[in-house]
Amino acid sequence: MSKQPSPGGLTSLSVGDVVSGGLRVYRDHFKSYLWLAGQAYLWLLAPFLITVLGVTILAGLAAIMEPIALAGLIILAIAILLVPWGYCLGKFFAVQGVLARLVFFEVGEQPETVAAAKIQLMPRFWRFLWVSLLTSLVFFLFLIPIMLGYGVVFAVFAFLFTANDPGVVAILLAALLTIVWSLISLYIYIWAFARLALVDVCLALEPTLSPLNAVGRSWALTKGYVLSLQLIFFLAFLITLPLSMVTNLGSITTLILDIDPVWGSVIDVPLSLIISVLIVPFWQAIKALVYYDLRTRKEGLNLSLDLPTMDSF
Numbered sequence: 491m492s493k494q495p496s497p498g499g500l501t502s503l504s505v506g507d508v509v510s511g512g513l514r515v516y517r518d519h520f521k522s523y524l525w526l527a528g529q530a531y532l533w534l535l536a537p538f539l540i541t542v543l544g545v546t547i548l549a550g551l552a553a554i555m556e557p558i559a560l561a562g563l564i565i566l567a568i569a570i571l572l573v574p575w576g577y578c579l580g581k582f583f584a585v586q587g588v589l590a591r592l593v594f595f596e597v598g599e600q601p602e603t604v605a606a607a608k609i610q611l612m613p614r615f616w617r618f619l620w621v622s623l624l625t626s627l628v629f630f631l632f633l634i635p636i637m638l639g640y641g642v643v644f645a646v647f648a649f650l651f652t653a654n655d656p657g658v659v660a661i662l663l664a665a666l667l668t669i670v671w672s673l674i675s676l677y678i679y680i681w682a683f684a685r686l687a688l689v690d691v692c693l694a695l696e697p698t699l700s701p702l703n704a705v706g707r708s709w710a711l712t713k714g715y716v717l718s719l720q721l722i723f724f725l726a727f728l729i730t731l732p733l734s735m736v737t738n739l740g741s742i743t744t745l746i747l748d749i750d751p752v753w754g755s756v757i758d759v760p761l762s763l764i765i766s767v768l769i770v771p772f773w774q775a776i777k778a779l780v781y782y783d784l785r786t787r788k789e790g791l792n793l794s795l796d797l798p799t800m801d802s803f
Contacts, residue, residue: 505721508783509729512775515593522604523589523771530585531767537574544571580619587611587618587694589771593778594695611694618693621701625689628705632682636675643671684719685712691774691781711784719780726776730769737762 516523544567552560588607595602611618646667650660688708693699699707712719740757744750 505718505725508722508776508779509725511597511779512593512726512772513729515596515775515779516772519592519596523592523775524767526585526589526592526604527767527770530582530589530770531763533578533581533585537571537578540574541571576619577615579622580615581612583618583622583690584611584615586770586774587690589774590691590778590781591694593775594691594782597779597782610697614693614697617701617704618690621689621693621704624701624705625686628686629682632678636678639671639675643667680720680723681716684716684723685709687719687723687777688712688781688784691777695781711781711788715784715787722776722780726773730772733765733769737765 548560548564548567551563555563588604588611591607591611592602592604647664650664686705686708688711689704692707692711693701693704696704696707737758739761740754742754743757744754
């Protein structure tokens with residue numbers, strides 16, 4: 491994104507500016523943002539522990555119950571678990587919205603306190619859950635043609651390799667087809683991610699939006715800037731990649747030492763949690779800065795936002 495003046499003397503951000511700005515804001519507020527990210531993941535602890543307890547109880551009952559009765563009990567347990575999982579996931583996503591909101595106002599030189607941001611967003615946590623489900627549904631719709639394409643690729647594979655000796659040309663053709671479709675699929679995924687990346691930020695900063703409207707708002711804001719957003723998110727991904735690779739340390743260790751893979755999970759799960767807590771504030775900062783930039787370019791960006799009381803969704 492090239493720099494250009496904007497109303498109020500604000501300046502649009504380049505690709506490098508967005509990423510470096512995200513790092514700088516995160517560094518300047520490292521402790522408070524890290525604590526918020528920790529709070530977000532703590533919300534997932536309760537339903538996780540309840541699920542573990544439920545699975546343990548069901549495993550114990552499996553030996554003394556009839557299969558049909560056990561199946562009914564499992565269905566009932568899943569239905570009951572949806573309530574704590576839904577509640578805590580909503581809180582989880584709402585806290586992430588708080589992070590994005592804090593970054594947005596920090597960049598706009600009108601900093602908001604954590605308490606003020608929570609007052610605005612936490613009562614609306616159900617909307618963050620709904621918008622997450624809607625976004626997942628849209629991603630699934632994009633996944634359908636990708637999977638159908640792979641089905642065609644596998645059908646071609648089957649056709650080419652039905653012969654006893656498919657030949658070098660057939661093998662190269664199959665490999666080329668796989669690579670081409672994989673690249674196309676990757677582009678489709680990144681394109682969809684770029685269009686939907688701002689959904690939670692829109693919901694956090696435009697309180698009159700419904701979850702469905704937030705999806706449309708993200709789609710509209712990112713229109714015409716997909717390539718720039720892809721570059722931003724790819725650069726951010728490269729920055730976080732070394733940390734993300736650490737999450738497989740346990741599995742790699744068990745393979746090298748040839749020990750029980752369970753021990754790999756014992757290491758990987760807490761490592762993944764720690765790395766996620768470290769990375770989430772950076773990604774929310776990146777998305778908040780992208781939102782700031784796009785609104786500067788398209789709408790002039792008025793930071794005197796009206797924050798009305800929300801009706802329940």
